[in-house]
Amino acid sequence: MMEDGDYKVRIxxxxxxxxxxxxxxxxxxxxxxxxxxxxxxxxxxxxxSSMGALxxxxxxxxxxxxxxxxxxxxxxxxPSEQVEEEEEDPEQELIQRLKTYKVYKEAxxxxxxxxxxxxxxxxxxxxxxxxxxxxxxxxxxxxxxxxAAYLEVLSRQPDAEMExxxxxxIRKDTYTIRERARYIMRMLNQYGMTTFSKLFSEARSRLEVxxxxxxxxxxxxxxxxxxxxxxCFEEIYISKRTEEAAG
Amino acid sequence: MNEDIIAGALESILYMAGDxxxxxxxxxxxxxxxDQLDDIVTRMMxxxxxxxxxxxxxxVGSKLQMCxxxxxxxxxxxxxxxxxxxxxxQSMLETLAIIxxxxxxxxxxxxxxxxxxxxxxxxxxxxxxxxxxxxRKKTLxxxxxxxxxxxxxxxxxxxxxxxxxxxxxxxA
Numbered sequence: 001m002m003e004d005g006d007y008k009v010r011i012x013x014x015x016x017x018x019x020x021x022x023x024x025x026x027x028x029x030x031x032x033x034x035x036x037x038x039x040x041x042x043x044x045x046x047x048x049s050s051m052g053a054l055x056x057x058x059x060x061x062x063x064x065x066x067x068x069x070x071x072x073x074x075x076x077x078x079p080s081e082q083v084e085e086e087e088e089d090p091e092q093e094l095i096q097r098l099k100t101y102k103v104y105k106e107a108x109x110x111x112x113x114x115x116x117x118x119x120x121x122x123x124x125x126x127x128x129x130x131x132x133x134x135x136x137x138x139x140x141x142x143x144x145x146x147x148a149a150y151l152e153v154l155s156r157q158p159d160a161e162m163e164x165x166x167x168x169x170i171r172k173d174t175y176t177i178r179e180r181a182r183y184i185m186r187m188l189n190q191y192g193m194t195t196f197s198k199l200f201s202e203a204r205s206r207l208e209v210x211x212x213x214x215x216x217x218x219x220x221x222x223x224x225x226x227x228x229x230x231x232c233f234e235e236i237y238i239s240k241r242t243e244e245a246a247g
Numbered sequence: 248m249n250e251d252i253i254a255g256a257l258e259s260i261l262y263m264a265g266d267x268x269x270x271x272x273x274x275x276x277x278x279x280x281x282d283q284l285d286d287i288v289t290r291m292m293x294x295x296x297x298x299x300x301x302x303x304x305x306x307v308g309s310k311l312q313m314c315x316x317x318x319x320x321x322x323x324x325x326x327x328x329x330x331x332x333x334x335x336x337q338s339m340l341e342t343l344a345i346i347x348x349x350x351x352x353x354x355x356x357x358x359x360x361x362x363x364x365x366x367x368x369x370x371x372x373x374x375x376x377x378x379x380x381x382x383r384k385k386t387l388x389x390x391x392x393x394x395x396x397x398x399x400x401x402x403x404x405x406x407x408x409x410x411x412x413x414x415x416x417x418x419a
Contacts, residue, residue, distance in 0.1 A: 015337055015338055015341060015361065015363060016361060016362045016363030017362055017363075018361065018362035018363075019362075058363070061362065061363050061364070065362070097359075097360075097362065100360055101360055101361065101362065103414050103415060103416060104341060104344050104345045104348070104360060104361075104414075105341060105344075106414075106415055107344040107347075107348060107411075107412065107414055107415075108337070108340040108341045108343070108344035109340075110412035111340060111343070111344055111347070111403055111411075111412070112334075112335075112340060114403040114404055114405065114412070115334055115335065115340075115402060115403055116334070117317065117404055118317075118401070118402060118403050118404030119331075119332050119334070120317035120318075120320035121305075121314050121315055121316075121317050121320070121401075121404060122314060122315040122320065122323055122329060123265070123312065123314045123315075123401070124262075124265040124313070124314075125265055126264065126265045126266035127263055127264060127265040127266070
């Protein structure tokens with residue numbers, strides 16, 4: 001039956017039994033309706049029986065169709081009255097399935113053309129839009145204003161750089177809290193009491209002021225001294241704490 | 248806002264987004280009706296075509312997107328060598344065609360038409376983003392329903408499902 005020399009299709013070429021049947025119908029140049037009055041079903045059976053190793057799944061699909069075709073063939077051999085008793089008509093059902101499948105197979109073919117055409121259109125990748133959530137608003141701010149502010153800072157500390165270098169080189173570690181505390185104690189032992197302004201009047205650098213101040217606070221915290229001030233911006237008096245007062 | 252400004256704003260939005268943008272969102276931002284935006288897009292496209300512009304604005308369902316014009320593809324490919332889009336296999340194409348025309352549809356219904364198991368094709372189409380799940384059918388077993396996606400429209404160069412090639416139902 002497969003007398004065509006060039007008829008060497010492989011089962012893998014087909015999407016399934018319906019596809020193979022359609023192929024055979026097309027090759028026989030008949031309409032789908034005439035499938036059962038042609039040799040197509042016979043060709044199908046022959047084809048399936050000759051097919052080599054297939055996966056279980058696709059083999060079962062082809063075999064199921066073979067069974068359907070054999071069933072239809074056997075029915076056709078029965079007297080017609082008996083056939084009409086049955087409600088379902090497997091012939092017409094299969095013909096309908098083939099027609100429906102053909103419609104979508106053709107649609108898929110048409111889509112293939114669309115696909116080939118659309119292939120040449122390029123899209124930009126979606127942008128990760130980097131708008132910041134919060135913006136720093138610099139209102140009423142001009143470059144001139146920024147420059148003026150910077151110049152003002154500079155004018156306030158004309159020799160800051162020089163001073164700092166001196167201190168680092170010469171006076172670093174000159175002032176320690178312990179040494180300043182001893183100095184304050186010496187003052188108090190000598191004069192009984194001293195004042196805040198006097199304590200700092202002899203200071204030679206900011207560092208000395210700062211360390212002396214920390215020492216003062218430290219002594220106050222340890223209940224070694226007491227301070228007294230009569231009012232805002234008045235002189236602050238520093239005196240040694242007596243034993244009684246401390247108790 | 249005059250039409251030129253709307254056109255300019257639209258272009259800048261689509262350029263920046265890269266992805267497809269809902270036409271309705273753009274219309275709202277530009278304070279015009281969606282129909283009006285539609286007309287403007289049509290006129291813009293005519294103008295771009297005349298001017299031999301390299302970019303076009305396409306509709307992807309209810310969205311708008313900017314992309315290149317096919318005839319310039321050879322030049323893009325010479326300079327940038329973009330990764331070639333892979334075409335779909337026969338079984339994927341068939342499965343997709345059935346989903347496209349009969350959506351929403353279940354796997355069982357697809358297999359009824361094709362006569363073969365289609366779970367592999369469906370999984371592959373889902374992975375490519377060409378189809379998506381659309382809830383479950385209220386029937387025995389509540390099977391999953393599938394529909395095509397915006398990516399499907401883009402892949403086939405369709406503006407909407409109305410542009411699908413008509414089915415040849417004369418024989419069916």
